[in-house]
Amino acid sequence: MITIGVNGEVRTVEVSAWKRLLDVLREDLRLTGTKEGCGEGECGACTVLLDGVPVNSCLVAAGQCDGRAVTTVEGLARRGIDGSTVLHAVQRELVVRGGAQCGICTPGIAVCAAHLCDSDALAGPGDARAKVRELLAGNICRCTGYQLIVDAVIAAASPASNQEGGS
Numbered sequence: 001m002i003t004i005g006v007n008g009e010v011r012t013v014e015v016s017a018w019k020r021l022l023d024v025l026r027e028d029l030r031l032t033g034t035k036e037g038c039g040e041g042e043c044g045a046c047t048v049l050l051d052g053v054p055v056n057s058c059l060v061a062a063g064q065c066d067g068r069a070v071t072t073v074e075g076l077a078r079r080g081i082d083g084s085t086v087l088h089a090v091q092r093e094l095v096v097r098g099g100a101q102c103g104i105c106t107p108g109i110a111v112c113a114a115h116l117c118d119s120d121a122l123a124g125p126g127d128a129r130a131k132v133r134e135l136l137a138g139n140i141c142r143c144t145g146y147q148l149i150v151d152a153v154i155a156a157a158s159p160a161s162n163q164e165g166g167s
């Protein structure tokens with residue numbers, strides 16, 4: 001039996017310690033937002049946060065997650081004071097700017113980009129666009145050419161964008 005904090009809720013699953021976290025999320029917990037691309041740690045489609053750090057869930061065993069906290073793309077949005085769903089700024093900007101097309105890469109990019117925006121990874125001197133490209137280098141997209149994804153992350157990281165979603 002394995003107990004994992006998933007998107008703020010304690011979940012217990014009866015699975016082999018060797019089952020991939022990706023499969024536990026999709027099959028046992030019905031959180032199908034996390035996608036499988038390569039299944040080999042190359043594409044980033046399956047990215048989730050494990051104790052706040054982006055990991056490829058296709059390379060993480062369930063047993064490694066016992067007692068730890070996982071955030072999936074379903075956990076990025078939050079409830080507003082009126083009970084409505086408030087998307088993370090990254091999710092909002094990906095939609096508005098066309099940074100998602102087929103959507104297979106999008107959950108992993110959203111999770112990774114939200115982590116960037118919520119940390120100080122983009123702070124300080126230097127070309128922010130180059131930093132975004134470098135920090136998202138593990139997330140492969142076959143559709144967008146990355147320009148619109150980078151636009152979305154830059155916009156989401158701006159203080160004005162965070163205020164818009166702050167109610």
Ligand code: FES
Pocket residue numbers: 035036037038039040041042043044045046047056057058059
């Ligand atoms: S499916 Fe996990 S890195 Fe591609």
Ligand code: FES
Pocket residue numbers: 099100101102103104105106140141142143144
């Ligand atoms: S939107 Fe299709 S792979 Fe990225």
